[in-house]
Amino acid sequence: MSHSTTGKTLNLKLRVWRQKDNASRGEFRDYALVGISTEMSFLEMLDILNEQLLQQGEEPVNFDHDCREGICGTCSLMINGQAHGPDNGTTTCQLHMRRFHDGQMITIEPWRAKAFPVIRDLVVDRSAFDRIIQAGGYVSVRTGQAPEANSVPISKNDQESALDAAVCIGCGACVASCKNASAMLFVAAKVSHLAQLPQGAPERAARVLGMVGQMDSEEFGNCTNTSECEAACPAGVSVTHIARLNREYAKALYGSPLGLKGELLTSSGTGGD
Amino acid sequence: MSWLLATLRSSVGKKFVMGGTGLFLCFFLVVHLAGNLLLYAGPDAYNSYANKLHENVALLIVAEIGLFGAMLLHIYLAFVTASENRAARGATDYAMRQSKIPGRVIHVAGLAPDTTMYITGALIFGYIALHLCDFKFEVFADAAQLAADPYTKAAMVLSSTSRKVIYAIAAIVVGIHVSHGFASAFQSLGLNHPKYMPTIKTISKVFGVAVAIGFGSFVTWDGQRRCGCESPATMETAPTTMPSTAPAAATESAPAPTTPAETVPQS
Amino acid sequence: MSSDSSTLLNSRVPGGPIEQKWDSFKRDQKLVAPNSRRKYEVIVVGTGLAGAAAAASLAEMGYKVKVFCFQDSPRRAHSIAAQGGINAAKNYHNDGDSVWRLFVDTVKGGDFRAREANVYRLAQLSENIIDQCVAQGVPFAREYGGTLANRTFGGTQVSRTFYARGQTGQQLLIGAYQALMRQVAGGNATLYARREMLDLVTVDGVARGIVCRNLTTGKIESHAAHAVLLCTGGYGNVFYLSTNAKGCNVTAAWRAHKRGALFGNPCYTQIHPTCIPVTGDHQSKLTLMSESLRNDGRVWVPKQANDPRTPSQIPEGERDYYLERRYPAYGNMVPRDVASRAAKERCDAGYGVGSSKLSVYLDFSRAIKEQGEAAIRGKYGNLFHMYQKITDENPYQSPMRIYPAVHYTMGGLWVDYHLESTIPGMFVLGEANFSDHGANRLGASALMQGLADGYFIAPYTVSNHLASRKLPEVTDAHPRFREVAEEARMRLQRLLSIDGKRSVDSYHRELGQIMWNYCGMSRNAAGLNTAIGKITSLREDFWRNVNVPGVGENLNQSLELGGRVADFLEFGELMCRDALAREESAGGHFREEHQTADNEAKRDDEKFAHVAAWEYLGEGTQEKRHVEPLTFEFCPLQVRNYK
Structure with a gap:
C-alpha cells in the first residue's frame, strides 16, 4: 500500500514477438531494460522500450492501445502466457510494473487465434468481433422512433444483470486465453445483455442464431467450459452468460419458426471494405 | 431437418449433443453401478437381476442401440470439436501459457479434469473396448467361464491381477471424466444458474468420487472366494450371458490434447 | 490583432422565440425523397457518440x-x-427541472460564451436521447420500481443525470455502435476501420470528400461524397498529458481548418478537477475520476501548509474543506473550472498533499460512515477499483488524492446552427465543434451533445444541405483528389525522410509541457508570448531533427504519431494566440490579469461576448481572427455565482 514503492526500479529481460506483417514469419527478440519504475504501467514500460529501440536504430514494437484507462478494449498482449498479464479484472494498460520483480524475464506475445490474424508485431485484426455484432447484436429501432423511456419498467435486478454482461469491452482476452480460441464469452455477453431486457426480446431468436452462425464461420473454437475466459476477462463477465447463450440458442433453434426453418444458421460477414 | 443439421454443425448445437449424450451416459453409469452393487448382495440377488434384464430382449436391444449411439455421437463430436479447436488457435501457438484461475496450472502434468477430457475420454474408450470383450463378447473366456452364471463370471474376470489393476485405474479415470463432465453438461445445456451452479459443481465432484469408488470397489470384492474361483485356473463353466455393455464416457466436453507448447509457468 | 465581425460567420439561427427555433428550422428545411437518398453518399469521420449516431441515423434514412x-x-x-x-x-x-432550466444551467455553466439557440435545442433534444438509448437496450440505472434513476452533477441544483454505473459513455457508445453495425449489415453503411483522415477535399469550395491513410497497408485512399461529417473529437492531447485516449488528435480538424474551416475559441479547454495525480516523468496519460464522486466525496487539504502527517492523523478541525468554505451554496458540487482553480490555488499556496504536493484529498469517510461501504461500492465500485489499480492505495480506507487534468475542449471548428462549418458541405459534430458549451462544459453534457448532434440534428441539416445545394457529380477520379492525395503522400514522405535524432514522443511531451505551463489552468500575456516563441522553435526543430523510423507501406505507429504531433505543433500556437487575444477570464480560460479581488474569473462582456473564429491564411502568415457576436436575449448575462 501507499507510497512505499515510489522510487523503486527494476531491470527486466523482455522476449517480444516481432513480425513484419501478416505474410512474414515472426520470431521472438530479446531486449534488456534497466531502471524501470514500479509506478509505470506496462504500456509505459513498452514506451520506454520503444524509445530505446529508436535510439538503437531498430524499429519500435507496434502494439495496440488507446484509452489507457481500461475501458476501450484496444490493448491486448499475452504477458508470460496470460491474457492482459497476471492480474484478474485488469487490462494490460492498467497493469503496473509493481507486479513484476527485479531481473524477471517477461515474454510478450500477440493474441493468437486463427480469427485474429497478426497485422504486425503485437497488433492483431479483431474485426471478426465487429462482424459478429453485425450478425444481430443490436436492437432494431429507428432514430426518433423510441417510446418514452419510462413507459417500459425494467426491474433493477434485470437491469443490473444485463449490465453485468454489457460491460464487455470487446478486447478479445476471452479468445486469447481459451485453449480452443473460442469467442463464446464475447458472444454470450451481447446475447445475454439484450436477452435480459424487454427491448431485446422481439429479435432474440434471430440474434442468437445469427451471432452464433457468424462466430462459427469466423472459425473460432468451441467452448469446453474451462472458464479460463472468465478469469482473463478484464470486465469480469461471468460464464453464466454462456449458459444463458446456450439456453437462448436452444429456445431459438427448437422453439422459434426461424430456428426450425434453419434460417440464419450460417451467415457471412457483410460490411468492411 | 435444418434444425437437426444445425444441432450437429453449429458450435453450440454440438455442445447440446455432447452434454445430452454425456448426461444420458451418466444416467447409465448410475443404473450400471446400482446393478453391480447387487454383487455384494450375493449370487442369488445378482443372478436374478441379470437374468431378468435379459428376459426382455426388445428392451435390451433398444437400450443397447441407445447407449452405443450416444457413445458414438459423443466420441465423434469429441474428435470433430477437438480438431476444430486445434485449428482455431491458428498456425502459431503460444510459446508460453499460464492459467489466470487461482490455483490452476496448465501443463501436461497438471491433470485438471476440464483440460484433460480428451485424454481421459480416450482412456475410457480403450477401457470400454476391453470391458466389452470381457463381459459382452467374452473374447477371452474359456469354456468354464462361458458356462458360468453371471455372478461367477464377474468373479472370474476380476480374479486376474491385471484386470484388477486396469479396472481400478479405469474407475478412477471415469470418475475424473464425469467430475467435470456432469457439471459441464448443465452449463452446455444452458442450465447454469448462479444459485444452483455451485451445488451442481459439488454434486458433480461427489458423483465423480462415487463413480470411482463404486466401480473401483469391485476389485476388492471377495466374490471370487465365495464362488471358489480365486485364480483363473479354477474357473468353471456356467451358461448365461452378461447383461452389461460398458460404463461409457460421460462428458459433454470437447477435449483437446494438452498442447506441447504449453510450458510450465514461471513463478 | 485584427478582429472582424465577419460575414463569413453567418450563424443561420432561425428567428422567433427560442422555444420555436428548431421547429421553425424543421418546418422550412428541404427534404430528400426516400427513393433519391441512395444516390447520395455521406462520409462520416470518427465513430464516437456523434459519429456513430450520425452514421447510423443517416444510413437508416437511406443515404449511402x-x-x-x-x-x-x-x-x-x-x-x-x-x-x-x-x-x-x-x-x-x-425537483423542478425543465428544458428551460437545463438551458439556463448550460448557458450559465458555459460562462455566457455559448450560442443560446444551440444550447436551447440541445436541452430540448435531451429527452429524446434518453428515450432512444433506452430503446436500444442501454441498461441505465433503475429504481426498485423499474423506472430510471438519476444522480446529481456539478453546476446544477437538480438530479438530471442518467447513468450506468461508472461507465455511462461505454454503454451509450455501444448502443450507437450497435445501431451502426446494424446499418453495416444492411449494406447502407460501409465501415473503414484503421483509416486516418489526412485531408479534406473541396471542389468548387464545397466539401466533396477526404483523403485518408489505410493504417494497415499504408495506402493513401480517396473517397468522394456529397457531404462530409467530422466527428473527430477534441484536441486535449495538445497538452500531451490529458484524460484523452492516446490516439485522440486534432489532425482531421486541423487539416479541414487549413482548407478553409474557421476554428472557434481554441483557447477554451476544460481542466477536470478530479483526476489521479501525476507520479513521474514516465507518465503517458492521466486518468479521470468521475465528477459524480463529488456527490459523496469531500475535498480538503490540511489547514497547515506542508503538513507532513497522513490524512488519518489530521483531526477534523485541522482540515480545510475549501470548496465548502468558499462556495457554501454549491459546496463540493461547483462547476469544473471553479473546482479546478480552487485546487490549484491551494496547491500553489503550499497546502497540497502527496509526495509531489500537487494533489488534494477527496474523502469518502463520511459517506462510508453514513451510507455504508456497500452503498458506496454500488455507486462507484469500478472507479474505486481503477483508482486502486493505478495508485496501489485503497480509497475505502484512505482518501483519494486528486488533481486537475486536461479533459475536454470546448473550442473546435466553428459551425452554424446547422452544424455546418464555413466550408459548405462539411459538418462538424460533437466535441470537434465549438458550439454548445461556451467557455466551460458542465458534467454529463458532452454525451448529451454528441448524441443530440448525431441522432437528432445532423440527419435534418445534412438532408437540407443535400436537397438545397446543386452538387455536380464528383468521383475520386476528379483531379482535386489526386492533388490532395499527392500532398498528403509528400508530407508523410517528408516525415519519414528527416531521419533525425529525437523521437516524435519527446517533441509531444515538450509541447505538452509548454502548453500546460503557459496555456493551462491560468494564463497571462507574458507567458503566452513566451509559449508562442517556444512552440515556433520546437516546430522548426521537429522538422529538422525528428526521427520517424520505418516505411509508409505498412502499419507504422511512429508515422501515425508523427503526423498528429506535427499538427499539434501548429495548432498549439493558435491556441496561445486565441488565449492572448481574449483579454478576459471566462470559464476554462483564466487570464491572471482579469480576476476579482477574491480570485474569481472576471468576464468582460462589453468586449468579449463573442465567439472568436480563426481563419488560416497560408503558411507563415498569422491567422485572422473573426468574431461572431453573442447575444443573450433569453438567459440574460449575469456574473456566475456559486457561493
Whole structure:
C-alpha cells in the first residue's frame, strides 16, 4: 500500500514477438531494460522500450492501445502466457510494473487465434468481433422512433444483470486465453445483455442464431467450459452468460419458426471494405 | 431437418449433443453401478437381476442401440470439436501459457479434469473396448467361464491381477471424466444458474468420487472366494450371458490434447 | 490583432422565440425523397457518440454512408471512457427541472460564451436521447420500481443525470455502435476501420470528400461524397498529458481548418478537477475520476501548509474543506473550472498533499460512515477499483488524492446552427465543434451533445444541405483528389525522410509541457508570448531533427504519431494566440490579469461576448481572427455565482 514503492526500479529481460506483417514469419527478440519504475504501467514500460529501440536504430514494437484507462478494449498482449498479464479484472494498460520483480524475464506475445490474424508485431485484426455484432447484436429501432423511456419498467435486478454482461469491452482476452480460441464469452455477453431486457426480446431468436452462425464461420473454437475466459476477462463477465447463450440458442433453434426453418444458421460477414 | 443439421454443425448445437449424450451416459453409469452393487448382495440377488434384464430382449436391444449411439455421437463430436479447436488457435501457438484461475496450472502434468477430457475420454474408450470383450463378447473366456452364471463370471474376470489393476485405474479415470463432465453438461445445456451452479459443481465432484469408488470397489470384492474361483485356473463353466455393455464416457466436453507448447509457468 | 465581425460567420439561427427555433428550422428545411437518398453518399469521420449516431441515423434514412475511424473498431472511440452520466431534462425526480432550466444551467455553466439557440435545442433534444438509448437496450440505472434513476452533477441544483454505473459513455457508445453495425449489415453503411483522415477535399469550395491513410497497408485512399461529417473529437492531447485516449488528435480538424474551416475559441479547454495525480516523468496519460464522486466525496487539504502527517492523523478541525468554505451554496458540487482553480490555488499556496504536493484529498469517510461501504461500492465500485489499480492505495480506507487534468475542449471548428462549418458541405459534430458549451462544459453534457448532434440534428441539416445545394457529380477520379492525395503522400514522405535524432514522443511531451505551463489552468500575456516563441522553435526543430523510423507501406505507429504531433505543433500556437487575444477570464480560460479581488474569473462582456473564429491564411502568415457576436436575449448575462 501507499507510497512505499515510489522510487523503486527494476531491470527486466523482455522476449517480444516481432513480425513484419501478416505474410512474414515472426520470431521472438530479446531486449534488456534497466531502471524501470514500479509506478509505470506496462504500456509505459513498452514506451520506454520503444524509445530505446529508436535510439538503437531498430524499429519500435507496434502494439495496440488507446484509452489507457481500461475501458476501450484496444490493448491486448499475452504477458508470460496470460491474457492482459497476471492480474484478474485488469487490462494490460492498467497493469503496473509493481507486479513484476527485479531481473524477471517477461515474454510478450500477440493474441493468437486463427480469427485474429497478426497485422504486425503485437497488433492483431479483431474485426471478426465487429462482424459478429453485425450478425444481430443490436436492437432494431429507428432514430426518433423510441417510446418514452419510462413507459417500459425494467426491474433493477434485470437491469443490473444485463449490465453485468454489457460491460464487455470487446478486447478479445476471452479468445486469447481459451485453449480452443473460442469467442463464446464475447458472444454470450451481447446475447445475454439484450436477452435480459424487454427491448431485446422481439429479435432474440434471430440474434442468437445469427451471432452464433457468424462466430462459427469466423472459425473460432468451441467452448469446453474451462472458464479460463472468465478469469482473463478484464470486465469480469461471468460464464453464466454462456449458459444463458446456450439456453437462448436452444429456445431459438427448437422453439422459434426461424430456428426450425434453419434460417440464419450460417451467415457471412457483410460490411468492411 | 435444418434444425437437426444445425444441432450437429453449429458450435453450440454440438455442445447440446455432447452434454445430452454425456448426461444420458451418466444416467447409465448410475443404473450400471446400482446393478453391480447387487454383487455384494450375493449370487442369488445378482443372478436374478441379470437374468431378468435379459428376459426382455426388445428392451435390451433398444437400450443397447441407445447407449452405443450416444457413445458414438459423443466420441465423434469429441474428435470433430477437438480438431476444430486445434485449428482455431491458428498456425502459431503460444510459446508460453499460464492459467489466470487461482490455483490452476496448465501443463501436461497438471491433470485438471476440464483440460484433460480428451485424454481421459480416450482412456475410457480403450477401457470400454476391453470391458466389452470381457463381459459382452467374452473374447477371452474359456469354456468354464462361458458356462458360468453371471455372478461367477464377474468373479472370474476380476480374479486376474491385471484386470484388477486396469479396472481400478479405469474407475478412477471415469470418475475424473464425469467430475467435470456432469457439471459441464448443465452449463452446455444452458442450465447454469448462479444459485444452483455451485451445488451442481459439488454434486458433480461427489458423483465423480462415487463413480470411482463404486466401480473401483469391485476389485476388492471377495466374490471370487465365495464362488471358489480365486485364480483363473479354477474357473468353471456356467451358461448365461452378461447383461452389461460398458460404463461409457460421460462428458459433454470437447477435449483437446494438452498442447506441447504449453510450458510450465514461471513463478 | 485584427478582429472582424465577419460575414463569413453567418450563424443561420432561425428567428422567433427560442422555444420555436428548431421547429421553425424543421418546418422550412428541404427534404430528400426516400427513393433519391441512395444516390447520395455521406462520409462520416470518427465513430464516437456523434459519429456513430450520425452514421447510423443517416444510413437508416437511406443515404449511402462511409464511416471512418483510426481505431481497429468503431467501438473503441474515446466517448467510451465517459464515466459519470448524461443529462436530460426529464424531471423524473420532480425537483423542478425543465428544458428551460437545463438551458439556463448550460448557458450559465458555459460562462455566457455559448450560442443560446444551440444550447436551447440541445436541452430540448435531451429527452429524446434518453428515450432512444433506452430503446436500444442501454441498461441505465433503475429504481426498485423499474423506472430510471438519476444522480446529481456539478453546476446544477437538480438530479438530471442518467447513468450506468461508472461507465455511462461505454454503454451509450455501444448502443450507437450497435445501431451502426446494424446499418453495416444492411449494406447502407460501409465501415473503414484503421483509416486516418489526412485531408479534406473541396471542389468548387464545397466539401466533396477526404483523403485518408489505410493504417494497415499504408495506402493513401480517396473517397468522394456529397457531404462530409467530422466527428473527430477534441484536441486535449495538445497538452500531451490529458484524460484523452492516446490516439485522440486534432489532425482531421486541423487539416479541414487549413482548407478553409474557421476554428472557434481554441483557447477554451476544460481542466477536470478530479483526476489521479501525476507520479513521474514516465507518465503517458492521466486518468479521470468521475465528477459524480463529488456527490459523496469531500475535498480538503490540511489547514497547515506542508503538513507532513497522513490524512488519518489530521483531526477534523485541522482540515480545510475549501470548496465548502468558499462556495457554501454549491459546496463540493461547483462547476469544473471553479473546482479546478480552487485546487490549484491551494496547491500553489503550499497546502497540497502527496509526495509531489500537487494533489488534494477527496474523502469518502463520511459517506462510508453514513451510507455504508456497500452503498458506496454500488455507486462507484469500478472507479474505486481503477483508482486502486493505478495508485496501489485503497480509497475505502484512505482518501483519494486528486488533481486537475486536461479533459475536454470546448473550442473546435466553428459551425452554424446547422452544424455546418464555413466550408459548405462539411459538418462538424460533437466535441470537434465549438458550439454548445461556451467557455466551460458542465458534467454529463458532452454525451448529451454528441448524441443530440448525431441522432437528432445532423440527419435534418445534412438532408437540407443535400436537397438545397446543386452538387455536380464528383468521383475520386476528379483531379482535386489526386492533388490532395499527392500532398498528403509528400508530407508523410517528408516525415519519414528527416531521419533525425529525437523521437516524435519527446517533441509531444515538450509541447505538452509548454502548453500546460503557459496555456493551462491560468494564463497571462507574458507567458503566452513566451509559449508562442517556444512552440515556433520546437516546430522548426521537429522538422529538422525528428526521427520517424520505418516505411509508409505498412502499419507504422511512429508515422501515425508523427503526423498528429506535427499538427499539434501548429495548432498549439493558435491556441496561445486565441488565449492572448481574449483579454478576459471566462470559464476554462483564466487570464491572471482579469480576476476579482477574491480570485474569481472576471468576464468582460462589453468586449468579449463573442465567439472568436480563426481563419488560416497560408503558411507563415498569422491567422485572422473573426468574431461572431453573442447575444443573450433569453438567459440574460449575469456574473456566475456559486457561493
